[in-house]
Amino acid sequence: MSENQEEKGKKEKNAKPKKGGFKLILVMVVMGCLAPFGVPTLLVCMGLAPTLVALVTDTDENRSGLATIGYMNFAGVLPFLIDLWQNGQTMEAALAIVRQPFSWAIMLGAAGIGHLILYAVPPVIASVFLINQESRLRTLREGMQQLEAIWGPDVASTTSLDAVKSSRGG
Amino acid sequence: MAEENKTQQENWGSGLPLEGRFFLYPDKALPAFNAAGGVAYAARYKNDATQAFIGIISSGGVLPRIENVHAMRMIDSPSILRLCEGGVIHWPAQNANCYALVYEQPSAERHWKSFNETHPVMSEDTVNNAFIIPMIKALLEFQRTGLVHGAIRPTNIFWREGSMTPPQIGDGLSAPCGIGQPSLFETIERALCQPIARGEGNHVDDCYAFGMTLAFVILGSHPFQGMDDQAILRLKLDKGSFSATLGNRRLPPAHIELLRGLLSDDPRQRWTAEDLEQWMTGRRSTPKNSDAGRRASRHFSIAGKEYWQLRPLAAGMAENVAEAVKVIENGSLEKWITRSLGDDERAKGVAEVVDEINEKGKTASYQDQLVARVCIALDPVSPIRYRGLSVMPRGIATVLAEAMMTGQNLQVLSEILTSRFVTLWVNMQKDVKTDLVPLAQQLERMASYAEKTSFGSGLERVLYEMNTGAPCLSPLFKGDFVLSPKQILNSLERVAASGSRPSEPMDRHLAAFLVAREKRSESLFTAMGLGAPSLKRGLALLSLFGEMQNRYGPDKLPHLCAWLMPLVEPCLRRFLSKPLQDKVRRQAKEAVDQGSLSLLLKRVDDTARVVGDENDFLAARSMYRNIQKEMATIERNINNKNQVAREMGRPISASIASLLALILIAVTLWKTVWQGLMG
The missing domain is CATH 1.20.5 (Single alpha-helices involved in coiled-coils or other helix-helix interfaces)
Structure with a gap:
């Protein structure tokens, strides 16, 4: 018995590093992907700061907050990365982009839109879902009443069939 | 002829039909022909009003001997009143159905209207030719058919002295054997019983009654003038029937021989119709004198009374149970039998009976049981005497029927049956023991029925098994006279339609009647007992009556169906679905309207x-x-709205954001590509 518990405990311990390992791998992949782009690109990628913040702060299991912000933030940073790459991926070009407030407005604004979506959409979705669920609840209640009307209160009980019959005098 | 008949019928007024053959006239009583079991009324053939008949209507106090009607109708003898019909008739005076027996009206009056009359003494030849020979022919006829008349006596013989018409023996079927027959005309052992407890006797009992009747005719007066029944019985016990009856009277030797043979107290020695026939053809024999039993050298006292013979002693002990128990338990009885009577065999029999009951241990009715058994051992041919009832084994049937009809306590009868007194009684008989074995077996079977309390058993079953012609005595059929299972459904339908019906169309009597008459399985009726689940009871009733309707009809029994509906309600409640239950109830009501019991059963008991x-x-x-x-x-x-929003809204937000981002990325890429292409 105790051996089983120990094994279980070991498995749980082994399972935890897997989650951290995934993050590490993800970071390494991102780093690996970014490596060919060089420092100027990384400089422009500072515009992905909201995504990095979300990466750290989003505790949701599905990482849907990270995804929402990350997709939008990336969509906002991508035009500047293309612009940098078209201009030879130099530090001057990168700095020119970084120095422009407009660039930051676009990059961070896009992430802000992601935030806005994350703030506004879930309540709407929840409301629509719950309206639907209330309707379903009414239908189920009617179904229960119908069953009770057909079979009597015994349909809700757990007494044996013979006991039900004898209680009805049958 | 037809016109004459029609005129005759009109003169007689309206009669009540019986079996489609006879009319009985309730306003034309014929008291001169009244019988032990009922009152006589005028009756006529339906198709011939010129011939006179009498109809005897059973009064309801006792059961007529219906089981013997068929045999009696087969008899066609000028010396026996001819029975023409027997059947159930609705009698307005009693506002009930009664059993009626229709006889040809005798041409003469009763030979003796009362026993106190005196008649001129006839010559030997006249008695022989005009009375004895026709009566012997009648007895031969009874012996041939196996019928016991049970009511041969001077007041039941229709005869005019000097006429060419032979004497005719009157009705013997309107009441059980023994009822209406003075104990004078009964053998000693039968006379020791209450009249209803005598039961159906044997042919030799009829011969004894004929012998006593003959004594009246020969002497022209009552041989025991001025004596009551008890005094006559004591005299018979003391001297024997023949000596007690004739004493020292001087009679022709042929008549003395005849009377000695007929009035023998030993049934084995008593003359039968065959012996009488031989006497008639001239063969003369001297019957043995089997009169009074052995006398002791010293008397035995019970309750201050002296007894010299076993038979009176047994009767005395049955009347003084407490004293009898003392003399049995202190052994003085056994000593007296051995020493004073010199009957070691009888003493041994008594000792065995006492040992047997002592082995069983003392019960509540120990004293009565002990005395009853010892009395059987002392005087085996006499009736079973238990707690004030003196009954012959065959008389149990009639006593039971009477007790049931009058609502008397059945405890004593039940104890007689369950104590197996009859088995002991049969075992104590000597020479005729083998003839009585079927009786013992029947009573053993009856005892087992009496011990059961379930529907279809009990004393009710015993009643119908032992009285094969008895009608169903169920209170349901009060005022009806149900003789056959075929009549039951029609009667129940009438009861159901009357409005004053009990809660159920079944009771112990009806169940027992059906088990006995239809030979149905007892298990079917076990489910109808009061302790059985109501579902099973309803279904058992419905299946039983449904099968009877299929077998006997009628096709429509709407009132009976309606009566059974509340009883099958548990069957409907078995359906758990209310709509299905309502549907089945509707279908059941349709079956009720159609009056079909089997359809009703099919509706409420569909297993599928x-x-x-x-x-x-x-x-x-x-x-x-x-x-x-x-x-x-x-x-x-x-x-938990927030949780729903988190769990469902955020992934959707991510999806929306991804879609939007894809669009933006696509636009950006398209723009870059477009610019590159343009220049």
Whole structure:
């Protein structure tokens, strides 16, 4: 018995590093992907700061907050990365982009839109879902009443069939 | 002829039809022909009003001997009043159905209207030719058919002295044997019984009655003038029937021989019709004198009374139970039998009976049981004497019937049966023991029925098994006279239509009657007992009556169906689905309207439907549980809106954002590519 518990405990311990390992791998992949782009690109990628913040702060299991912000933030940073790459991926070009407030407005604004979506959409979705669920609840209640009307209160009980019959005098 | 008949019928007024052959006239009583079991009325043939008949209507106090009617109708002898018909008739005076017996009206009056009359003494030849020979022919006829008349006496013989018409023996079937027959005309052992407890006797008992009747005719007066029945019985016990009856009277030797043979107290020595026939043809024999039993050298006292013979002693002991127990237990009785009577065999029999009852241990009725058994051992041919009832084994049937009809206590009878007194009684008989074995077996069977308390058993079953012609005495058929199972459904339909019906069309009597007459399984009726589940009772009743309707009809019994409806209500409640229950109830009501019991049974006891309904119920219950679970989930979601928003809204937000981002990325890439292409 105790051996089983120990094994279980070991498995749980082994399972935890897997989650951290995934993050590490993800970071390494991102780093690996970014490596060919060089420092100027990384400089422009500072515009992905909201995504990095979300990466750290989003505790949701599905990482849907990270995804929402990350997709939008990336969509906002991508035009500047293309612009940098078209201009030879130099530090001057990168700095020119970084120095422009407009660039930051676009990059961070896009992430802000992601935030806005994350703030506004879930309540709407929840409301629509719950309206639907209330309707379903009414239908189920009617179904229960119908069953009770057909079979009597015994349909809700757990007494044996013979006991039900004898209680009805049958 | 037809015109004359029609005129005659009109003169007689309206009669009540019997079996479609006779008319009985309630306003034309014929008291001169009244019988032991009922009052006589004028009767006529339906098709010939010129011939006179008498109809005897059973009064209801006792049961007529219906089981013997068929045999009696087969008899066609000028010396026996001819029975023409027997059947049930609605009698307005009693406002009930009664049993009626129709006889040809005798041409003469009763030879003796009372026993106190005196008649001129006839010559030997006249008595022989005009009375004895026709009567012997009548007895031969009874012996041939195996019928015991049971009511041969001077007041039941229709005869005019000097006429060419032979004497005719009157009715013997309107009441059980022994009822209406003075104990004078009964053998000593039968005379020791209460009249109703004598039961059906044997042919030799009829011969004894003829012998006593003959003594009246020969002497022209009552041989025991001025003596009451008890005094006559004591005299017979003391001297024997023949000596007690004739004493020192001087009679022709042929008559003395005849009377000695007929009035013998030993049934084995008593003359039968065959012996009488031989006497008639001139053969003369001297019967043995089997009169009074052996006398002791010293008397034996019970309750201050002296006894010299066993038979009176047994009677005395039965009347003084407490004293009898003392003399049995202190052994003085056994000593007296051995020393004073010199009957070691009888003493041994008494000792065995006492040992047997002592082995069983003392019960509540120990003293009565002990005395009854010892009395049987002392005087085996006499009746069983128990707690004031003196009954011959065959008399149990008639006593039971009378007790049931009059609502008397049945405890004593039940104890007589269950104590197996009859088995002991038969075992104590000597020479005729083998003839009585079937009787012992029958009574053993009856004892086992009496011990059971279930429907279809008990004393009611004993009643119908032992009285094969008895009608059903169920209170349901009060005022009716149900003789056959074929009549039951019609009678029940009438009861149902009357409005004053009991809660159920079944009781112990009806169940026992059906078991006995239809030879039906007892198990069917066990389900009808009061302790049985109401569902089974209803179905058992319905299946029984349904089968009877199929077998005997009638096709429509709407009132009986309606009567059974509340009883089959548990069958309807068996259906768990209310709509199905309502549907079956509707169908059942349709069957009730059609008056078909079998259809009603089919509707309420459809096994496939019941099983299907149960399966549907279980499926519904499962569905109900699933709904409950789903509702709980939904309610939890409603109460945790934020969680729902998080769990459902955020992934959708991510999807929307990804879609938007894809569009933006696509636009950006398209723009870059476009610019590159343009220049």
